[in-house]
Amino acid sequence: MHGSDGSGTACGKKPARERYGNDGIEVDCMEKLIITVAPTGSLPKKKNNPNVPITPKEIAETGIRCEAAGASILHVHARNPEDEAPSTDYRLFEETHQGLRERTNLIVQISTGGRAGMDYEQRCERLRLRPEMASLTTGSVNFPNSVYANSPDLIERLARDMKRYGVKPEMEIFDLSMVTNALDLAERDLAQAPLHFDFVLGLKGAAPATAENLLHLKNAIPADATWSVAGIGPAQLPMSMLAIVTGGHVRVGLEDNIYYRRGELASNEQLVERIVRLSHELGREIATPDEARQILHLRGNQKP
Ligand code: MG
Numbered sequence: 001m002h003g004s005d006g007s008g009t010a011c012g013k014k015p016a017r018e019r020y021g022n023d024g025i026e027v028d029c030m031e032k033l034i035i036t037v038a039p040t041g042s043l044p045k046k047k048n049n050p051n052v053p054i055t056p057k058e059i060a061e062t063g064i065r066c067e068a069a070g071a072s073i074l075h076v077h078a079r080n081p082e083d084e085a086p087s088t089d090y091r092l093f094e095e096t097h098q099g100l101r102e103r104t105n106l107i108v109q110i111s112t113g114g115r116a117g118m119d120y121e122q123r124c125e126r127l128r129l130r131p132e133m134a135s136l137t138t139g140s141v142n143f144p145n146s147v148y149a150n151s152p153d154l155i156e157r158l159a160r161d162m163k164r165y166g167v168k169p170e171m172e173i174f175d176l177s178m179v180t181n182a183l184d185l186a187e188r189d190l191a192q193a194p195l196h197f198d199f200v201l202g203l204k205g206a207a208p209a210t211a212e213n214l215l216h217l218k219n220a221i222p223a224d225a226t227w228s229v230a231g232i233g234p235a236q237l238p239m240s241m242l243a244i245v246t247g248g249h250v251r252v253g254l255e256d257n258i259y260y261r262r263g264e265l266a267s268n269e270q271l272v273e274r275i276v277r278l279s280h281e282l283g284r285e286i287a288t289p290d291e292a293r294q295i296l297h298l299r300g301n302q303k304p
Contacts, residue, residue, distance in 0.1 A: 032287035033279050034249040034295060036198075036228060037066045038075040039268040041255025042086040042115035049258040051267040054079045056092060060099030063106050065269040070276040072292035073107040074100060075135065077255065078116070086116035093126040105289045107298065109133035109170060112158055113148075120154050127161045132298050134162055135198070136169040138185065139178035142205035148174075155181065159190040168298055170228075171197045174206040179220045194224040196296055198251060202235030209235030214242055226296060232256050236271070244279050 039062045044052045053062040056078075063074050078092035079085065093110060100108050110131045112123045127134060136158055140149050162169050169191055171182040185191040199217045202209030207217075209231045218227060228249035231239030236257040240250045252271040260266035260274075276286055287295060 030284050031247065031295060032285045032291055033244060033275075034073065034226075034228065034287045034292045035071045035272055035275055036073040036075055036109065036230075036249070036251040036253075037062075037071040037268050037272055038077075038230065038251055038253035038255035039063075039066070040077045040079060041253075042077055042113070044254050044258050045084045049254055049265045051265065052254050052258075053268070054084050055081050056095035056099050059096050060103050062268050063100050063104045065267075066272050067104045067106050067289070069269045069272040070286045071106065071272045072287050072289040073109050073133065074104075075109045075111060075251070075253070075255065076100075076131075077111050077113070088117040088122040088125075090125045090128075094129055097129045097131055107132045107289055107292060107296075109135060111135045113137065113172070114150070115143075115148075118149055120157050123154075124158060124161050127158075127165050127167055130165045131167055132293075133168045133170055133196075133296075135172045136162065136182075136191075137172040137174070137178070138181040139175065141174040141178075141203075144204040152181075155185070156190060159185050163190060163192070166299055168196065168296065171195060173197050173199045173217060174203065176207070176217065176220060179217060183222070193222065194226065194297055195222065197221055197225060197227040198230055199227060200230045200232065200256075201239055202232035209239050211242055214239060215246070218246065218248065230256050234259075234262075237274075240275055241278065241282075244275075244282050244284055250275050250279075 039053050046052055053059045076096050078087040078089060080087045097108055100106055108131045110126050112134050114123060137150050138155055173179055186193055186195055201207055201213060207213050214229060221227060228251050229239045229243045230251040236252055243250050252275055253268050258265060260270055
């Protein structure tokens, strides 16, 4: 299931006696699929897709619908309600976190991404909310029209904060060097194994969304690590399918892709529902939020 077992399925890591039934036929032992929804992000606005949730209340309501559809993690960005611009306002993160905690059982994963503000001070405060997870980009990369700068010092400070607050990082990987940097954090005891990775593929300026790239990244992480993939734009669906059959997990949502298919706008819950249908067809069950907590070795909700 995880990492470089070479088999491409959950079963490869299991001893043969557990892997095969008494009749010698391989039993169904695929780990359940964790679906992350990234409903908002920094870029799409209502004029691009009216289904993008902007306010904390809208994000909580989207969370309720996506949880019912089969999501177990919600990746949070804050937006200024007036102009929909990305925001670093602590109170918006706090209200969103609280709304999701009160109204859903979803794992709240707060973005520490830098489109709203690049400085450490602008990106660390929200970790005081002690969300169960937060994203941590472990290197710098070009976005289509800007530099997404994450210096070694900034990465280390964010990792230290996550460790202090008991927040599990999702290593946000845009290229192979970022895997190496994440492993370095673990070696220096700034992140605790088993690590969790999210491979962001198909963004202009970063690694293209190809099967070869996904498998190469998957094979570069430790055997006990878990991973998901976030395909950008039209790459979302094919990358999701690859993750389902190679033992990874899936991230969908309007942050990465606003379309259901060419020319047809999506809603977040529609994108989740599609993954649930396809995963069932491929023989893989869907994890509930509590099952996802077990798979990811989360500590469970704690008081801020
Ligand atoms: Mg994000």
